[in-house]
Amino acid sequence: xxxxxxxxxxxxxxxxxxxxxxxxxxxxxxxxxxxxxxxxxxxxxxxxxxxxxxxxxxxxxxxxxxxxxxxxxxxxxxxxxxxxxxxxxxxxxxxxxxxxxxxxxxxxxxxxxxxxxxxxxxxxxxxxxxxxxxxxxxxxxxxxxxxxxxxxxxxxxxxxxxxxxxxxxxxxxxxxxxxxxxxxxxxxxxxxxxxxxxxxxxxxxxxxxxxxxxxxxxxxxxxxxxxxxxxxxxxxxxxxxxxxxxxxxxxxxxxxxxxxxxxxxxxxxxxxxxxxxxxxxxxxxxxxxxxxxxxxxxxxxxxxxxxxxxxxxxxxxxxxxxxxxxxxxxxxxxxxxxxxxxxxxxxxxxxxxxxxxxxxxxxxxxxxxxxxxxxxxxxxxxxxxxxxxxxxxxxxxxxxxxxxxxxxxxxxxxxxxxxxxxxxxxxxxxxxxxxxxxxxxxxxxxxxxxxxxxxxxxxxxxxxxxxxxxxxxxxxxxxxxxxxxxxxxxxxxxxxxxxxxxxxxxxxxxxxxxxxxxxxxxxxxxxxxxxxxxxxxxxxxxxxxxxxxxxxxxxxxxxxxxxxxxxxxxxxxxxxxxxxxxxxxxxxxxxxxxxxxxxxxxxxxxxxxxxxxxxxxxxxxxxxxxxxxxxxxxxxxxxxxxxxxxxxxxxxxxxxxxxxxxxxxxxxxxxxxxxxxxxxxxxxxxxxxxxxxxxxxxxxxxxxxxxxxxxxxxxxxxxxxxxxxxxxxxxxxxxxxxxxxxxxxxxx
Amino acid sequence: xxxxxxxxxxxxxxxxxxxxxxxxxxxxxxxxxxxxxxxxxxxxxxxxxxxxxxxxxxxxxxxxxxxxxxxxxxxxxxxxxxxxxxxxxxxxxxxxxxxxxxxxxxxxxxxxxxxxxxxxxxxxxxxxxx
Numbered sequence: 079x080x081x082x083x084x085x086x087x088x089x090x091x092x093x094x095x096x097x098x099x100x101x102x103x104x105x106x107x108x109x110x111x112x113x114x115x116x117x118x119x120x121x122x123x124x125x126x127x128x129x130x131x132x133x134x135x136x137x138x139x140x141x142x143x144x145x146x147x148x149x150x151x152x153x154x155x156x157x158x159x160x161x162x163x164x165x166x167x168x169x170x171x172x173x174x175x176x177x178x179x180x181x182x183x184x185x186x187x188x189x190x191x192x193x194x195x196x197x198x199x200x201x202x203x204x205x206x207x208x209x210x211x212x213x214x215x216x217x218x219x220x221x222x223x224x225x226x227x228x229x230x231x232x233x234x235x236x237x238x239x240x241x242x243x244x245x246x247x248x249x250x251x252x253x254x255x256x257x258x259x260x261x262x263x264x265x266x267x268x269x270x271x272x273x274x275x276x277x278x279x280x281x282x283x284x285x286x287x288x289x290x291x292x293x294x295x296x297x298x299x300x301x302x303x304x305x306x307x308x309x310x311x312x313x314x315x316x317x318x319x320x321x322x323x324x325x326x327x328x329x330x331x332x333x334x335x336x337x338x339x340x341x342x343x344x345x346x347x348x349x350x351x352x353x354x355x356x357x358x359x360x361x362x363x364x365x366x367x368x369x370x371x372x373x374x375x376x377x378x379x380x381x382x383x384x385x386x387x388x389x390x391x392x393x394x395x396x397x398x399x400x401x402x403x404x405x406x407x408x409x410x411x412x413x414x415x416x417x418x419x420x421x422x423x424x425x426x427x428x429x430x431x432x433x434x435x436x437x438x439x440x441x442x443x444x445x446x447x448x449x450x451x452x453x454x455x456x457x458x459x460x461x462x463x464x465x466x467x468x469x470x471x472x473x474x475x476x477x478x479x480x481x482x483x484x485x486x487x488x489x490x491x492x493x494x495x496x497x498x499x500x501x502x503x504x505x506x507x508x509x510x511x512x513x514x515x516x517x518x519x520x521x522x523x524x525x526x527x528x529x530x531x532x533x534x535x536x537x538x539x540x541x542x543x544x545x546x547x548x549x550x551x552x553x554x555x556x557x558x559x560x561x562x563x564x565x566x567x568x569x570x571x572x573x574x575x576x577x578x579x580x581x582x583x584x585x586x587x588x589x590x591x592x593x594x595x596x597x598x599x600x601x602x603x604x605x606x607x608x609x610x611x612x613x614x615x616x617x618x619x620x621x622x623x624x625x626x627x628x629x630x631x632x633x634x635x636x637x638x639x640x641x642x643x644x645x646x647x648x649x650x651x652x653x654x655x656x657x658x659x660x661x662x663x664x665x666x667x668x669x670x671x672x673x674x675x676x677x678x679x680x681x682x683x684x685x686x687x688x689x690x691x692x693x694x695x696x697x698x699x700x701x702x703x704x705x706x707x708x709x710x711x712x713x714x715x716x717x718x719x720x721x722x723x724x725x726x727x728x729x730x731x732x733x734x735x736x737x738x739x740x741x742x743x744x745x746x747x748x749x750x751x752x753x754x755x756x757x758x759x760x761x762x763x764x765x766x767x768x769x770x771x772x773x774x775x776x777x778x779x780x781x782x783x784x785x786x787x788x789x790x791x792x793x794x795x796x797x798x799x800x801x802x803x804x805x806x807x808x809x810x811x812x813x814x815x816x817x818x819x820x821x822x823x824x825x826x
Numbered sequence: 827x828x829x830x831x832x833x834x835x836x837x838x839x840x841x842x843x844x845x846x847x848x849x850x851x852x853x854x855x856x857x858x859x860x861x862x863x864x865x866x867x868x869x870x871x872x873x874x875x876x877x878x879x880x881x882x883x884x885x886x887x888x889x890x891x892x893x894x895x896x897x898x899x900x901x902x903x904x905x906x907x908x909x910x911x912x913x914x915x916x917x918x919x920x921x922x923x924x925x926x927x928x929x930x931x932x933x934x935x936x937x938x939x940x941x942x943x944x945x946x947x948x949x950x951x952x953x954x955x956x
Contacts, residue, residue: 123841125869133893136866137859146858363858545928620930 146364149353162346163202169222169344171293176341177203178230178300179370180348185234186373189241189380189415193257193362195353198238202347203231205264214277225284226297229277233304235266236274240311241417249423255416255478257362271312278305296337306330307377310384314421317434320388327381335374376415383414387422391433393711397445398586400426400472401529402715408475408482408533409540409722411816419476427469438465449525451574451587452518460519464500467492471526475533479541486534487653493527494657516573521566524659525590528563531654532556532597540816547619548650549608549819553601554671555651555663560598562660567591585704592701593720599694600727600818606687607730607821609672610680615798616808622762631770638763688734694727726818737806737823761791832882833931835938838868838875846886847877850921867891867918874915876938878922878931887923890935892916892951894943915943915951 120126140147152160169177181204184197199205212218213228242263245256269277281301288294310326313319353359368376387407394400407414407422414422426433432441442465446452467489474486500520508515535556538544544552567590574584611617621634636642647665648655655662663671678686698720705713717724768788802808807824838847844864852858868875871893878888897914917939922932943951 125865127869131866133863133866136862139860139862141860141862144860146852147860363852363855542928545930545933620933623930 149351149357152351152354156351159346160349160351163349164346165203165206166220167223167344168220169227170342171222171226171288171291171297172339172342173344174222174227174230174341175293175297175300175339176343177201177227177347178297179337179340180367181231181234182300183367183370183373185238186376187365187368188238189376189417190368191255191257191416192365193359194263195356195359196350196362196365197367198234200348200350200352201231202349203227204235204266205352214280216280221284226281229274229281230297230300230304232266232269232277233274233301233308236269236271237304237308237311238263239265239267240308240315243315244417244420244424247420247424247428249420249473249476250416251477251481254481255419271308274308275305278308292339293341296339296341299333299336302333303330303335303377306333307381310381314384320392320425324385324389324392327385330381331378331385335378337370337374340370380415380418383418384421387414387418388425390711390715391422391425393709394715395709396586396712397441397448398589399709399712399715401449402712402719404472404475405529405533406715406718406721408537409719409817411540413479416478419478423473423476426472432469438462438469441465442468446519446522448586449590450518450522450570451584452516452522464496464523467496468526471530474530479537483534483537483541483543486530486537490527490531490534490653490657493523493530494659497523497527498658516570521570524566525563525570527657528559528566528594528660531657532559532563534653535559536817539812539819545620546608546617546810547612549617550605550612550672551647551650551668553605553608555654555668557598557601557605558663558671559654559660560594560601563594564591564598567594588704589701589716592697592704593716596694596697596701596720596723596727599690599697600723600730603687603690603694603730603734604726604819606675606683606690607734608819609675610683610687611808611810613680613683614802614806614808615795616802628770628773631766631773635763635766635770638766684734684737688731688738691727691731691734694723695731698724698727722817726820729820733821733823740823761794764788764791765795832880833887833926833929833934834879834881835876835934836879837942838872838877843875843877843886844868847875847889847891850886850889850923851891851919854921855919864891867893874939874942876935876942878926878935880926885923887926888931888935889919889921890917890939891919892939892943893918894946894948909949912949913947915940915948917951917953 142148143151181198181201184200188194188197212220213224213232215224218224242265250256266274278301282298285294285298285301306326306329310323310330313323313326353362387403390403391400394403404426407419413419427438428434430438432438436444439460439462443460445468446460447454470485470489470492474482474489477485497520500523501517504515504517504520508517535552538552567587571584571587571591574587608617619637621630621637644665647668651662654660675683701716701720702713705716765788808821809824810819810821812819838844844861848859848861848864868891874892874894876890877886879885880887892915894913894915896911899910899912917936920932920935922935940948940951
C-alpha cells in the first residue's frame with residue numbers, strides 16, 4: 079500500500095516475499111483464507127497496488143470469480159450441465175430438431191455481430207473434432223445423429239466457412255460489424271461442398287420416409303433451407319457464379335417455413351461457457367440468442383437483400399447507375415447485415431477489378447467520361463491512387479451507419495488533395511483561364527467530393543448526432559453547400575452544351591443537377607422551418623432548460639455568448655473548414671446569412687418553406703423526366719436513391735399546407751410573432767440577465783422604462799409559449815427515412 | 827457543479843459511486859471492463875470522474891471518466907519548440923442512460939470534464955474517436 083504498512087497476511091501475498099519459480103515442482107496453495115484475512119483490515123474503497131500499475135495492467139486484469147470476465151468460473155449448475163454431454167447419446171427426431179434450431183439461432187446471432195464463442199462454438203457436436211465414422215452411413219446405430227443432425231451441422235459449418243472467407247476480404251469493419259476474436263475457426267474443414275450436399279441428400283431421404291412425423295417434416299424444412307443457403311453461398315464465392323447464386327437465393331425465399339415447435343431440449347449439448355477453453359480470446363458481454371422467428375427473418379432478409387442488390391448490380395451498365403445503387407444502400411433503414419454489405423462490395427470490386435472484368439483505372443476513366451461528360455483526350459491524369467480513392471467512395475456506402483459518416487468526413491481530405499493536383503493538371507492541359515478551361519478531371523473530383531460531404535452531413539441526422547437546436551445550423555449550412563453544388567454543375571453544363579455531340583452525356587449532368595437542386599430546396603425548407611422553431615422556442619438549447627438557479631443561469635449566459643457560439647460553429651463544421659472547396663462560410667459569414675432571415679415574420683418563414691418544397695418537387699419531377707431516357711433499372715435506382723427526399727418533400731408539404739390553411743397566424747395575438755430573429759435572441763438574452771440578477775438577489779431596477787421593457791419581453795415569450803402549446807403543437811421525427819426531419823403541426 | 831431542475835452533477839466521492847457508474851458504462855460498451863480499470867481512473871483522478879443524477883428519481887443517469895497526465899511530445903508550432911511535455915487529458919468513458927439522452931446530459935458532462943482538466947493545466951484533451 080503506497081505510504082502505508084502491509085499487515086502480516088497481506089505481506090505473505092506480496093510478490094517480493096517469496097521467490098517465484100516456474101517449474102513442474104510448484105505446489106498450488108489455496109490462498110482464499112489468507113486473502114480474506116488480509117483484506118479485513120482494509121476500509122471500503124482503499125486500494126493496494128504496485129507503484130507502476132498502468133492502464134494496460136488494469137485492462138488486462140480480471141476480477142476472479144466475476145462471471146463477466148472470469149471465463150473459467152463455473153457454477154454448480156454449469157458443472158451439472160456440462161456433465162450431461164454425451165456424444166454417443168441416441169437422439170430422437172424431436173431432440174435433433176431442437177439442436178438444429180438452436181444452431182440456427184446461433185448462426186443468425188453470429189451474423190448479427192456476436193462472437194463465435196458465444197454462438198456456433200457453444201455446440202459440442204460442432205466443436206467435437208473427431209467425428210464418428212458412421213456420419214452419413216445408413217448402417218449407423220445412431221441414425222438421427224448421423225443421418226440428420228450431422229448433415230445439418232456440416233451444412234451449417236460450410237455456410238459459416240463461406241461467410242468467414244467473405245469477411246476475410248475486409249470489406250466491413252472487424253470490431254464493429256464482425257466479431258473475429260483470437261480464434262482460428264474450424265468449420266468442419268474436412269468436408270467439401272459436395273460432401274455436405276451429399277449428406278443433406280442423405281438427410282432428406284431419411285426424413286422423407288417419416289412423413290407422418292411432425293418433427294421430421296420440420297427438419298426437412300431446415301434441410302431445404304440449408305441446402306439453398308449453402309449453394310447460394312458457394313456460388314457467391316466463385317468468380318462468375320452470381321446468376322446461379324440469385325437462383326438459389328430465390329429458391330430459399332420460396333421454402334415454406336413450417337416450424338411450429340422448438341423440439342425437445344437436450345441437456346449438455348450447448349456449453350455457454352465454452353470461452354474458458356480459449357484463454358487467448360478476450361471476454362465479451364453476455365448476449366441473448368435471437369429467437370427462432372427473428373433468426374428466420376434475418377436469413378430471409380439477407381437472401382432478399384442479396385437477391386435485390388446483386389441483381390441490381392448485374393443490370394447496372396453505367397457508373398451513374400452504380401452510384402445510385404450504392405447511395406441507396408447507404409441510406410437503407412434498417413441497414414443490410416454486414417455479410418450482405420461485404421458481398422455487395424466484393425461483387426462490385428475484387429482484387430483491383432470492377433465486376434470481375436474492368437480494371438479500377440479504366441473504371442475511374444469511365445466515371446470521369448460519363449459523369450463529367452468529358453472528352454476522352456482529357457483523361458491523361460487518371461492514376462492508381464485516384465482509382466483506389468474512387469473504389470473507397472463506393473466502399474464507404476457499404477459500411478455501417480456510424481462508420482459511414484466517420485470515414486466519409488475523413489476521406490474528404492483525400493478528395494480535396496486529389497482535386498488540387500487535378501486542377502494543376504487541367505491548367506497545364508487547357509490553360510489557366512477559367513472561362514476557357516473546362517477543368518474536366520478536377521470538376522468530376524469536386525462533384526464526387528460534394529456528394530460525400532453532403533452524405534456525411536445528412537448521416538449525422540440519421541444517427542441523431544445533432545440536437546434539435548442545431549438543426550438551423552446544419553440545414554442552413556447544407557443549403558449553402560448544395561447551392562455551390564448546383565452552381566458547379568451549371569458550370570460543367572455550360573462547357574458540355576457547347577459541344578453538340580456531348581448532348582446525351584449532358585442528360586446525366588442534368589439528372590445530377592435535378593438531384594442537387596431538389597435537395598437544396600428541401601434543405602432550404604428544413605432550414606426555414608427549423609429557424610422558425612428556434613424563434614418559437616420549440617428548439618431550445620439544453621442549457622436553457624434550467625431551473626433558474628444561479629449557476630445554471632450563469633452557464634446559460636456563458637454558452638449563449640458569442641465565443642461559445644463561435645466554438646460550437648467551428649467544432650460542428652470542422653471537417654468543412656479544412657477543405658479547399660467549397661469556400662468555408664466562417665462564423666461571421668454565417669451570422670450575416672442568418673440575418674437575411676431577420677426581416678421575415680415567422681409566418682413568412684413557413685410560407686417560404688412551402689414554396690421551397692414546391693420547387694423541390696418540380697426538381698424531382700425534372701430528374702425523373704431526364705431519367706426517362708435511361709433504362710428502367712437505372713430510373714428505378716435513381717428513384718430508390720431519392721426516396722427519402724421524395725418522402726420528406728411530400729410529408730412536409732402536407733404538414734405546411736395544413737398549417738398555412740389553419741389561419742393560426744391570422745389572429746391579432748399572433749401579430750406579435752412578427753418579432754425578428756435578432757430580436758428574439760435579444761429577448762432571450764435580456765430575460766436571462768434579468769433572471770440572473772434576481773437569482774443573485776440583486777435589487778430589481780427602479781428604471782420604469784427598463785421594467786416595462788422586461789415585462790413586455792416576458793409577456794411576448796409567454797404568448798409565444800402559449801401559442802405553441804395551445805394552438806400549434808410542433809413536433810418532428812425522422813421515422814422511416816431518417817435523413818430528413820418530418821414536421822407535424824397540430825392545431826388543436 | 828452545474829445543476830438543473832432535474833439533473834445534478836458531482837464528482838466521484840466514494841466507492842459506492844462506482845457501482846452505478848460501472849452499470850451505465852457496461853450497458854453500452856462492447857467489452858466488459860474489470861473493476862480494476864475503473865479503479866485505475868477514479869483512484870488517481872477522482873475529480874475527473876463526474877456523475878449525473880436524476881434528482882427526482884435519485885438515480886445515476888450519466889457518467890464521464892477521464893485522466894490527465896504528462897505526455898512527451900515533439901516540438902511543434904502550436905505549443906512552442908521548448909515545450910516537450912504536454913499535460914494530456916483523456917476522456918476514457920462517457921455514458922448516459924438511454925432514457926435521458928438528447929437532453930444535454932452528455933454535453934454537460936463533457937464540458938464540465940473539460941473545464942476541470944483545463945483548471946488542472948491540461949494542454950490538450952483526447953478521446954478514443956474524434
